[in-house]
Amino acid sequence: MEGGGGGGGGMFYGGCVPNMSALLQTQDLPCSPQPVDAFFISGSSTSFMGASPMVSFQDICGGKRHERSFFRTFGQDDNVDEDLDDYFQQAEKKRRLTAEQVQFLEKSFELENKLEPEKKIQLAKDLGLQPRQIAIWFQNRRARWKTKQLEKDFETLQARYDSLKVDYENLLKEREKLKAEVLHLTDRLLLREKEQGELGSSNTGTELETPPQEPIVYSASEDEAPQISIDALKHEDLGSAKSDVFDSDSPCNINAGHSFAEPGDSSYAFEPENSDLSQDEEDTLSKSLLPTSCIFPKMEDVDYPTPPGNSCNFGFHVEDHATWFWSS
DNA sequence: TTGTGTTTTATTGCCTCC
DNA sequence: GGAGGCAATAAAACACAA
Numbered sequence: 001m002e003g004g005g006g007g008g009g010g011m012f013y014g015g016c017v018p019n020m021s022a023l024l025q026t027q028d029l030p031c032s033p034q035p036v037d038a039f040f041i042s043g044s045s046t047s048f049m050g051a052s053p054m055v056s057f058q059d060i061c062g063g064k065r066h067e068r069s070f071f072r073t074f075g076q077d078d079n080v081d082e083d084l085d086d087y088f089q090q091a092e093k094k095r096r097l098t099a100e101q102v103q104f105l106e107k108s109f110e111l112e113n114k115l116e117p118e119k120k121i122q123l124a125k126d127l128g129l130q131p132r133q134i135a136i137w138f139q140n141r142r143a144r145w146k147t148k149q150l151e152k153d154f155e156t157l158q159a160r161y162d163s164l165k166v167d168y169e170n171l172l173k174e175r176e177k178l179k180a181e182v183l184h185l186t187d188r189l190l191l192r193e194k195e196q197g198e199l200g201s202s203n204t205g206t207e208l209e210t211p212p213q214e215p216i217v218y219s220a221s222e223d224e225a226p227q228i229s230i231d232a233l234k235h236e237d238l239g240s241a242k243s244d245v246f247d248s249d250s251p252c253n254i255n256a257g258h259s260f261a262e263p264g265d266s267s268y269a270f271e272p273e274n275s276d277l278s279q280d281e282e283d284t285l286s287k288s289l290l291p292t293s294c295i296f297p298k299m300e301d302v303d304y305p306t307p308p309g310n311s312c313n314f315g316f317h318v319e320d321h322a323t324w325f326w327s328s
Numbered sequence: 329t330t331g332t333g334t335t336t337t338a339t340t341g342c343c344t345c346c
Numbered sequence: 347g348g349a350g351g352c353a354a355t356a357a358a359a360c361a362c363a364a
Binding site: 094 | 349353357358
Binding site: 094096097132133136137139140 | 335336337339
Protein backbone atom coordinates (compact mmCIF):
# COMPACT_ATOMS: atom_id res chain seq x y z
CA MET A 1 0.00 0.00 0.00
CA GLU A 2 2.55 2.47 -1.15
CA GLY A 3 0.00 5.09 -1.99
CA GLY A 4 -1.45 4.93 1.43
CA GLY A 5 1.95 5.25 2.96
CA GLY A 6 2.80 8.20 0.83
CA GLY A 7 -0.44 9.81 1.68
CA GLY A 8 0.32 9.23 5.28
CA GLY A 9 3.32 11.42 4.91
CA GLY A 10 1.78 13.95 2.66
CA MET A 11 -1.42 14.44 4.41
CA PHE A 12 0.06 15.66 7.59
CA TYR A 13 2.24 18.33 6.21
CA GLY A 14 1.31 19.21 2.72
CA GLY A 15 -2.42 19.40 2.73
CA CYS A 16 -4.86 17.11 1.03
CA VAL A 17 -2.75 14.51 -0.69
CA PRO A 18 -4.57 12.85 -3.58
CA ASN A 19 -4.59 9.43 -2.02
CA MET A 20 -5.95 10.75 1.16
CA SER A 21 -8.34 12.92 -0.70
CA ALA A 22 -9.81 10.01 -2.56
CA LEU A 23 -9.88 7.99 0.57
CA LEU A 24 -11.63 10.64 2.53
CA GLN A 25 -14.08 11.33 -0.21
CA THR A 26 -15.05 7.71 -0.38
CA GLN A 27 -15.82 8.03 3.27
CA ASP A 28 -17.60 11.29 2.77
CA LEU A 29 -15.04 12.83 4.97
CA PRO A 30 -14.10 16.43 4.48
CA CYS A 31 -11.22 17.06 2.23
CA SER A 32 -11.26 20.73 1.76
CA PRO A 33 -8.56 22.61 -0.10
CA GLN A 34 -7.44 23.63 3.34
CA PRO A 35 -4.70 21.48 4.73
CA VAL A 36 -6.19 18.56 6.50
CA ASP A 37 -3.67 19.00 9.25
CA ALA A 38 -5.63 22.02 10.32
CA PHE A 39 -7.63 19.49 12.22
CA PHE A 40 -4.59 18.47 14.14
CA ILE A 41 -3.37 21.74 15.49
CA SER A 42 -2.19 21.22 18.97
CA GLY A 43 -2.53 23.61 21.78
CA SER A 44 0.97 24.92 21.55
CA SER A 45 1.51 27.95 19.46
CA THR A 46 3.66 27.28 16.46
CA SER A 47 4.99 29.08 13.48
CA PHE A 48 4.34 26.02 11.41
CA MET A 49 0.86 24.88 12.12
CA GLY A 50 1.01 22.56 9.20
CA ALA A 51 3.69 20.64 10.92
CA SER A 52 2.14 20.49 14.27
CA PRO A 53 0.54 17.10 13.79
CA MET A 54 3.94 15.59 13.51
CA VAL A 55 4.49 16.38 17.10
CA SER A 56 0.94 16.75 18.19
CA PHE A 57 0.22 13.32 16.91
CA GLN A 58 2.37 11.76 19.52
CA ASP A 59 1.38 14.35 22.03
CA ILE A 60 -2.22 13.45 21.51
CA CYS A 61 -1.33 9.83 21.73
CA GLY A 62 0.32 10.54 25.02
CA GLY A 63 3.51 9.01 23.78
CA LYS A 64 1.81 5.73 22.92
CA ARG A 65 2.57 5.52 19.30
CA HIS A 66 -0.01 2.89 18.49
CA GLU A 67 -3.00 4.63 19.83
CA ARG A 68 -5.18 6.46 17.40
CA SER A 69 -7.26 8.54 19.71
CA PHE A 70 -6.44 11.60 17.63
CA PHE A 71 -8.66 10.20 14.97
CA ARG A 72 -11.68 11.02 17.06
CA THR A 73 -10.99 14.63 16.49
CA PHE A 74 -12.69 14.03 13.20
CA GLY A 75 -15.81 13.17 15.08
CA GLN A 76 -15.77 9.67 13.71
CA ASP A 77 -16.90 6.70 15.65
CA ASP A 78 -14.97 3.47 15.97
CA ASN A 79 -16.58 1.90 12.94
CA VAL A 80 -14.10 3.23 10.53
CA ASP A 81 -13.48 1.66 7.22
CA GLU A 82 -10.62 -0.80 7.15
CA ASP A 83 -8.86 1.20 4.50
CA LEU A 84 -9.00 4.20 6.68
CA ASP A 85 -7.77 2.12 9.54
CA ASP A 86 -4.87 0.96 7.47
CA TYR A 87 -4.29 4.45 6.41
CA PHE A 88 -3.90 5.79 9.87
CA GLN A 89 -1.70 2.93 10.83
CA GLN A 90 0.51 4.12 8.04
CA ALA A 91 0.14 7.60 9.37
CA GLU A 92 1.87 6.54 12.51
CA LYS A 93 4.98 5.80 10.55
CA LYS A 94 7.58 8.22 9.38
CA ARG A 95 6.41 11.53 8.12
CA ARG A 96 8.49 13.96 6.20
CA LEU A 97 8.98 17.50 7.27
CA THR A 98 7.29 20.25 5.35
CA ALA A 99 9.18 22.37 2.91
CA GLU A 100 8.87 25.28 5.30
CA GLN A 101 10.25 23.27 8.16
CA VAL A 102 13.13 22.06 6.10
CA GLN A 103 13.83 25.56 4.88
CA PHE A 104 13.85 26.86 8.40
CA LEU A 105 16.12 24.08 9.54
CA GLU A 106 18.43 24.62 6.60
CA LYS A 107 18.81 28.26 7.52
CA SER A 108 19.59 27.33 11.08
CA PHE A 109 22.08 24.81 9.84
CA GLU A 110 23.79 27.40 7.69
CA LEU A 111 24.26 29.59 10.70
CA GLU A 112 25.46 26.84 12.96
CA ASN A 113 25.68 23.20 12.09
CA LYS A 114 25.82 22.15 15.69
CA LEU A 115 22.84 22.35 17.90
CA GLU A 116 22.87 23.94 21.30
CA PRO A 117 20.25 22.55 23.66
CA GLU A 118 18.50 25.91 23.93
CA LYS A 119 18.43 26.28 20.21
CA LYS A 120 17.08 22.81 19.84
CA ILE A 121 14.23 23.57 22.18
CA GLN A 122 13.52 26.84 20.43
CA LEU A 123 13.50 25.24 17.00
CA ALA A 124 11.28 22.49 18.23
CA LYS A 125 8.85 25.07 19.53
CA ASP A 126 8.95 27.15 16.42
CA LEU A 127 8.52 24.22 14.10
CA GLY A 128 6.14 22.22 16.20
CA LEU A 129 8.46 19.27 16.29
CA GLN A 130 9.97 17.16 18.98
CA PRO A 131 13.40 18.30 20.13
CA ARG A 132 14.50 14.80 19.35
CA GLN A 133 13.41 15.28 15.75
CA ILE A 134 15.42 18.48 15.53
CA ALA A 135 18.47 16.71 16.86
CA ILE A 136 18.03 13.86 14.41
CA TRP A 137 17.55 16.24 11.53
CA PHE A 138 20.75 18.08 12.37
CA GLN A 139 22.60 14.84 12.75
CA ASN A 140 21.46 13.58 9.39
CA ARG A 141 22.12 16.94 7.84
CA ARG A 142 25.67 16.91 9.10
CA ALA A 143 26.12 13.47 7.63
CA ARG A 144 24.84 14.68 4.27
CA TRP A 145 27.09 17.70 4.40
CA LYS A 146 30.05 15.51 5.13
CA THR A 147 29.27 13.26 2.20
CA LYS A 148 28.97 16.24 -0.10
CA GLN A 149 32.22 17.61 1.19
CA LEU A 150 33.96 14.34 0.50
CA GLU A 151 32.62 14.36 -3.02
CA LYS A 152 33.90 17.87 -3.55
CA ASP A 153 37.30 16.98 -2.18
CA PHE A 154 37.43 13.97 -4.42
CA GLU A 155 36.60 16.02 -7.49
CA THR A 156 39.25 18.56 -6.59
CA LEU A 157 41.87 15.89 -6.17
CA GLN A 158 40.77 14.19 -9.35
CA ALA A 159 41.14 17.42 -11.32
CA ARG A 160 44.53 18.02 -9.83
CA TYR A 161 45.62 14.52 -10.63
CA ASP A 162 44.50 14.89 -14.24
CA SER A 163 46.39 18.14 -14.54
CA LEU A 164 49.55 16.62 -13.13
CA LYS A 165 49.19 13.67 -15.42
CA VAL A 166 49.11 15.93 -18.45
CA ASP A 167 52.18 17.74 -17.15
CA TYR A 168 53.96 14.50 -16.62
CA GLU A 169 53.19 13.26 -20.11
CA ASN A 170 54.44 16.52 -21.56
CA LEU A 171 57.64 16.16 -19.63
CA LEU A 172 58.10 12.67 -20.94
CA LYS A 173 57.76 13.97 -24.48
CA GLU A 174 60.23 16.72 -23.76
CA ARG A 175 62.64 14.24 -22.36
CA GLU A 176 62.46 12.12 -25.48
CA LYS A 177 63.01 15.16 -27.61
CA LEU A 178 66.03 16.20 -25.61
CA LYS A 179 67.50 12.76 -25.72
CA ALA A 180 67.24 12.75 -29.48
CA GLU A 181 68.90 16.12 -29.57
CA VAL A 182 71.77 14.96 -27.43
CA LEU A 183 72.29 11.93 -29.58
CA HIS A 184 72.34 14.07 -32.65
CA LEU A 185 74.87 16.46 -31.18
CA THR A 186 77.00 13.63 -29.93
CA ASP A 187 77.20 12.14 -33.36
CA ARG A 188 78.22 15.43 -34.83
CA LEU A 189 80.85 15.94 -32.19
CA LEU A 190 82.37 12.58 -32.69
CA LEU A 191 82.44 13.17 -36.39
CA ARG A 192 84.10 16.51 -36.00
CA GLU A 193 86.70 15.28 -33.56
CA LYS A 194 87.44 12.45 -35.85
CA GLU A 195 87.92 14.86 -38.74
CA GLN A 196 90.12 17.08 -36.65
CA GLY A 197 92.18 14.14 -35.57
CA GLU A 198 92.75 13.17 -39.14
CA LEU A 199 93.68 16.73 -40.01
CA GLY A 200 96.07 16.93 -37.09
CA SER A 201 97.88 13.80 -38.01
CA SER A 202 98.21 14.71 -41.66
CA ASN A 203 99.05 18.36 -41.09
CA THR A 204 100.86 18.82 -37.80
CA GLY A 205 101.81 22.41 -38.50
CA THR A 206 98.26 23.53 -38.79
CA GLU A 207 96.96 25.26 -35.70
CA LEU A 208 93.48 25.01 -34.55
CA GLU A 209 91.48 28.15 -34.06
CA THR A 210 91.13 27.55 -30.42
CA PRO A 211 93.87 27.01 -27.94
CA PRO A 212 94.06 23.50 -26.67
CA GLN A 213 92.18 23.05 -23.47
CA GLU A 214 91.75 20.23 -21.17
CA PRO A 215 88.40 18.84 -22.19
CA ILE A 216 85.80 18.63 -19.50
CA VAL A 217 84.25 15.31 -19.76
CA TYR A 218 81.00 14.15 -18.48
CA SER A 219 79.92 10.66 -18.02
CA ALA A 220 76.43 9.96 -16.98
CA SER A 221 77.07 6.32 -17.35
CA GLU A 222 80.61 5.27 -17.75
CA ASP A 223 80.15 2.61 -20.31
CA GLU A 224 77.53 4.09 -22.55
CA ALA A 225 77.66 7.83 -22.40
CA PRO A 226 79.56 9.65 -25.09
CA GLN A 227 82.46 11.84 -24.18
CA ILE A 228 81.64 15.44 -24.88
CA SER A 229 84.07 18.25 -24.55
CA ILE A 230 82.87 21.65 -23.56
CA ASP A 231 85.37 23.10 -25.90
CA ALA A 232 83.80 21.36 -28.77
CA LEU A 233 80.38 22.41 -27.67
CA LYS A 234 81.49 26.02 -27.55
CA HIS A 235 82.36 25.97 -31.18
CA GLU A 236 79.65 23.76 -32.30
CA ASP A 237 76.92 25.31 -34.30
CA LEU A 238 74.15 25.07 -31.83
CA GLY A 239 71.69 26.98 -33.89
CA SER A 240 69.57 24.00 -34.57
CA ALA A 241 70.39 22.47 -31.29
CA LYS A 242 69.20 25.31 -29.14
CA SER A 243 67.39 23.40 -26.58
CA ASP A 244 64.48 24.42 -24.56
CA VAL A 245 66.37 22.93 -21.71
CA PHE A 246 67.82 26.38 -21.38
CA ASP A 247 64.63 28.26 -21.87
CA SER A 248 63.62 30.46 -19.06
CA ASP A 249 60.54 28.36 -18.71
CA SER A 250 62.55 25.28 -18.48
CA PRO A 251 62.15 23.46 -15.23
CA CYS A 252 65.85 23.24 -14.72
CA ASN A 253 66.38 26.93 -14.93
CA ILE A 254 65.81 27.40 -11.29
CA ASN A 255 67.62 30.70 -11.10
CA ALA A 256 65.82 32.31 -13.97
CA GLY A 257 63.07 34.38 -12.56
CA HIS A 258 61.24 32.00 -10.37
CA SER A 259 62.28 29.69 -7.70
CA PHE A 260 61.06 26.19 -7.18
CA ALA A 261 57.65 25.42 -8.37
CA GLU A 262 54.86 24.44 -6.19
CA PRO A 263 53.56 20.92 -6.34
CA GLY A 264 51.18 20.89 -9.21
CA ASP A 265 53.34 23.02 -11.38
CA SER A 266 54.82 21.04 -14.20
CA SER A 267 58.29 22.07 -13.23
CA TYR A 268 57.83 20.47 -9.92
CA ALA A 269 58.64 17.16 -11.50
CA PHE A 270 62.19 18.31 -11.84
CA GLU A 271 62.72 18.63 -8.19
CA PRO A 272 66.12 17.12 -7.51
CA GLU A 273 66.25 14.12 -5.35
CA ASN A 274 68.92 12.00 -3.88
CA SER A 275 71.19 10.62 -6.49
CA ASP A 276 72.18 7.19 -7.48
CA LEU A 277 75.22 8.68 -9.10
CA SER A 278 78.34 9.33 -7.19
CA GLN A 279 79.06 12.88 -6.25
CA ASP A 280 81.86 13.05 -8.78
CA GLU A 281 79.63 11.85 -11.49
CA GLU A 282 77.03 14.37 -10.56
CA ASP A 283 79.51 17.19 -10.51
CA THR A 284 80.97 16.20 -13.81
CA LEU A 285 77.59 15.92 -15.34
CA SER A 286 76.53 19.27 -14.10
CA LYS A 287 79.68 21.04 -15.17
CA SER A 288 79.85 19.53 -18.57
CA LEU A 289 76.37 19.59 -19.81
CA LEU A 290 74.37 22.21 -18.07
CA PRO A 291 74.93 25.92 -17.88
CA THR A 292 75.72 27.18 -14.45
CA SER A 293 72.27 28.61 -14.12
CA CYS A 294 70.88 25.21 -14.67
CA ILE A 295 72.82 23.23 -12.18
CA PHE A 296 70.65 21.67 -9.57
CA PRO A 297 71.51 22.83 -6.14
CA LYS A 298 72.49 20.22 -3.69
CA MET A 299 69.85 18.92 -1.43
CA GLU A 300 71.54 20.27 1.64
CA ASP A 301 71.77 23.73 0.13
CA VAL A 302 68.17 24.22 -0.65
CA ASP A 303 65.04 23.98 1.31
CA TYR A 304 62.95 22.09 -1.16
CA PRO A 305 59.24 22.38 -0.96
CA THR A 306 57.58 19.33 0.30
CA PRO A 307 54.31 18.35 -1.31
CA PRO A 308 51.44 17.92 1.03
CA GLY A 309 51.35 14.57 2.62
CA ASN A 310 54.39 13.14 1.04
CA SER A 311 57.07 13.85 -1.45
CA CYS A 312 55.63 14.29 -4.86
CA ASN A 313 57.63 12.22 -7.25
CA PHE A 314 54.93 11.68 -9.79
CA GLY A 315 55.24 8.02 -9.45
CA PHE A 316 58.99 8.03 -9.75
CA HIS A 317 61.11 6.43 -7.24
CA VAL A 318 63.15 8.78 -5.23
CA GLU A 319 66.11 8.84 -7.51
CA ASP A 320 68.32 11.29 -9.14
CA HIS A 321 66.59 13.05 -11.93
CA ALA A 322 69.70 13.02 -14.01
CA THR A 323 69.58 9.28 -13.89
CA TRP A 324 65.94 9.45 -14.77
CA PHE A 325 66.65 11.86 -17.55
CA TRP A 326 69.41 9.90 -19.14
CA SER A 327 68.13 6.50 -18.64
CA SER A 328 65.88 5.04 -21.22
C1' DT B 329 0.77 -0.42 -11.98
C1' DT B 330 4.90 -2.10 -10.53
C1' DG B 331 9.65 -2.64 -9.79
C1' DT B 332 13.66 -0.20 -8.57
C1' DG B 333 16.68 3.34 -7.08
C1' DT B 334 17.17 7.46 -4.15
C1' DT B 335 16.18 10.41 -0.31
C1' DT B 336 14.68 11.23 4.22
C1' DT B 337 13.58 10.06 8.89
C1' DA B 338 14.68 7.36 12.70
C1' DT B 339 17.17 3.70 15.52
C1' DT B 340 21.11 1.39 17.44
C1' DG B 341 25.55 0.86 19.19
C1' DC B 342 29.80 2.74 20.16
C1' DC B 343 32.76 6.48 21.52
C1' DT B 344 34.18 10.83 23.77
C1' DC B 345 33.71 14.45 26.96
C1' DC B 346 32.45 16.59 31.17
C1' DG C 347 27.27 7.79 34.33
C1' DG C 348 24.70 10.77 31.38
C1' DA C 349 24.59 13.65 27.23
C1' DG C 350 25.64 14.20 22.74
C1' DG C 351 28.01 13.00 18.37
C1' DC C 352 28.87 9.81 14.68
C1' DA C 353 28.72 5.62 11.62
C1' DA C 354 25.99 2.10 10.09
C1' DT C 355 21.70 0.66 9.13
C1' DA C 356 16.53 0.07 8.66
C1' DA C 357 12.55 1.48 6.77
C1' DA C 358 9.21 4.77 5.05
C1' DA C 359 8.50 8.13 1.50
C1' DC C 360 9.22 9.45 -2.90
C1' DA C 361 10.57 9.61 -7.99
C1' DC C 362 10.57 7.55 -12.21
C1' DA C 363 11.06 4.38 -16.03
C1' DA C 364 8.99 0.47 -18.35
